[in-house]
Amino acid sequence: MLNSAPIVRRAVAGALGAGAVTGAVLFGVLGAAPASAQPAPxxxxxxxxxxxxxxAxxxxAGTSAYLFTHPEVNNFFTSLHGAPRAQLDAEIxxxxxxxxxxxxELRGVRQPLADIKHRCGFTPEDPDGPGF
Structure with a gap:
């Protein structure tokens, strides 16, 4: 059986990238406000x-546990390794x-990420890793 490390690695990288962007936005690193602007709340x-x-x-960790306990789902996502993004999106x-x-079930695993994004004011366009 193939290891799902590339898929999990992609998910982790997406989550960490989103966290880095989030941190940059939260702490104002991405752009300086004009001098006349009010400080951000x-x-x-x-x-x-x-x-x-x-x-994230x-x-x-929840996604990894889910995939290990559902070999058929793990095999499906593992089989996508190396496919172009458009093909990945369509097949998923x-x-x-x-x-x-x-x-x-996968939406349930990801729900805490959706919840914090909603509570903290993220928009659907904000990056959050794989699209399942």
Missing amino acids: PPPPNCTAADFAGV SGVS AEYLADNPQIEA
């Missing part, structure tokens, strides 16, 4: 880069449409 409680990274690491969408129970 502080982020909501528990919306720091550390909070986001903690949630929990989601990553088709697989999840054909397997609504798996889609619901």
Whole structure:
């Protein structure tokens, strides 16, 4: 059986990248405000880069546990290694449409990440790793 390390590594890299962007945005590193602008309000409680990274690491661990306990799902995602992004998106969408129970379970695993993004004011365009 092939290892799912590339898929998990991609998920972790996406989550960490999103955390880095989040931290940069939260701490104003991405751009200086004009001198006449009001200071930005502080982020909501528990919306720091550390909070986001903690949630993302929990989601990553949950995804790993899910894949290890569902070999058929693990094999599907492992088989996608090296495919172009457009092909990945199409195959994942088709697989999840054909397997609504798996889609619901994976959404449940990722729910804490969606929750912190919603609570902390992220938009759907913010990066968050793989799209399942």
